[in-house]
Amino acid sequence: AAYTHHVCCYRRKESFGWELVFVSPLLQRPAQQIAFNSKVSIGSQVKRLLAVASGGNIRVWDITAADAASAEIAQHDFASTVDSLLFIGTQLVALSSVGKVAVWNIMTRHWKVQQITPITSHDTAGSSLLLGCASGKIYYIDMEKFPLRMKDNDLLVTQLYQDPAKEAVTALSVHFTPKMCTAGHWLEIAYGTASGTVRVVVEHPETLGQGFQLLHTFTVHRTPVVRVLLGEKHLISVCSDCNHVRTWTVTRFRGCLSTQPGSQPLASFNVMSLEGTLNSDGLSPSASARDIGPYGDHDDQQVFLQSVVPESNELYVRLSATGKRLCVLRPVDNSNITAHCVNEFDGGSRIGSRSRRYVVTGQ
Numbered sequence: 001a002a003y004t005h006h007v008c009c010y011r012r013k014e015s016f017g018w019e020l021v022f023v024s025p026l027l028q029r030p031a032q033q034i035a036f037n038s039k040v041s042i043g044s045q046v047k048r049l050l051a052v053a054s055g056g057n058i059r060v061w062d063i064t065a066a067d068a069a070s071a072e073i074a075q076h077d078f079a080s081t082v083d084s085l086l087f088i089g090t091q092l093v094a095l096s097s098v099g100k101v102a103v104w105n106i107m108t109r110h111w112k113v114q115q116i117t118p119i120t121s122h123d124t125a126g127s128s129l130l131l132g133c134a135s136g137k138i139y140y141i142d143m144e145k146f147p148l149r150m151k152d153n154d155l156l157v158t159q160l161y162q163d164p165a166k167e168a169v170t171a172l173s174v175h176f177t178p179k180m181c182t183a184g185h186w187l188e189i190a191y192g193t194a195s196g197t198v199r200v201v202v203e204h205p206e207t208l209g210q211g212f213q214l215l216h217t218f219t220v221h222r223t224p225v226v227r228v229l230l231g232e233k234h235l236i237s238v239c240s241d242c243n244h245v246r247t248w249t250v251t252r253f254r255g256c257l258s259t260q261p262g263s264q265p266l267a268s269f270n271v272m273s274l275e276g277t278l279n280s281d282g283l284s285p286s287a288s289a290r291d292i293g294p295y296g297d298h299d300d301q302q303v304f305l306q307s308v309v310p311e312s313n314e315l316y317v318r319l320s321a322t323g324k325r326l327c328v329l330r331p332v333d334n335s336n337i338t339a340h341c342v343n344e345f346d347g348g349s350r351i352g353s354r355s356r357r358y359v360v361t362g363q
Helices: none
Strands: 008-013 017-023 033-042 045-054 057-062 072-077 084-088 091-096 100-105 111-115 119-125 128-133 137-142 158-162 169-176 187-193 197-203 213-219 225-230 234-239 244-249 264-270 303-306 315-319 325-329 339-345 356-362
Touching: 033 084, 033 091, 045 084, 045 091, 057 091, 057 100, 072 100, 084 119, 091 119, 128 169, 137 169, 187 225, 187 234, 197 225, 197 234, 303 339, 315 356
Parallel strands: 119 169, 169 225
Antiparallel strands: 008 017, 033 045, 045 057, 057 072, 084 091, 091 100, 100 111, 119 128, 128 137, 137 158, 169 187, 187 197, 197 213, 225 234, 234 244, 244 264, 303 315, 315 325, 339 356
């Protein structure tokens, strides 16, 4: 949980509930991005790592250390605004919209920085990181193999696809089909553009090496697409005009996308969320609360989380495929919700345990 000038980590145990396990040192500037890796194996040790981006500076702590002073294991001056911070396997990735990509390896504790065209979207699938750029190109980095260029030992960023109209890729969603689909792999990518177009491209195992094939094109939005999600049963897109949502049912044969009979329109609705005002630090306290989603695994049912007004103590949970309201969440102390996140919990290997989806709110 990020506060204005520090970050706290909490742990939940079924025997006695929640407990505070880590408090970061004082941050000179407000925390803008946080990332957490709950289990990293380094040699024979298992560590839990916390990364915080604050004013262009990235700091990494090992929260299993005895005290916060000795827990800091890495620091990097990104020299740009960090728009996204995430762990992918044993790598920490920082992205900036100006086109800057920084990768920190947990094992070697070295930073690799690469400059590409301005980044307008990104998504992950397994160990893969895909970047959508303002030039209409989609780039790919395999974080498991972590390839480096031979000529200068720099990070290798591979171009996967170029939008036919060369429009900025403003939203991106990657979906891997199940292993039973084919002997090889079938990669599906849905993306939205600055003009409101939604496209779906696929790579077949039998056409491996020939590039991606354009499967669907939808021109239903009039403003830039800000979110897109390609799941097992639905394709969901959201544009910047009052969070207007369009959804389709997708047809699959043996787990893979099919054009017979093709995708069918399902629903059209809005997930309204009003803008908030800036506080004394120049940040909007309701910025994360306005992140509507969709949330959930690609092969499960996804939901939107809607906070209609900035100063609100209500959070609406709606099905992302149809817009149907499932429930309304309210804090027990009736305070305003300023942030939220959704987490999938597998329940472990205990007998009788089941998967759960938690909604965590900050007030």
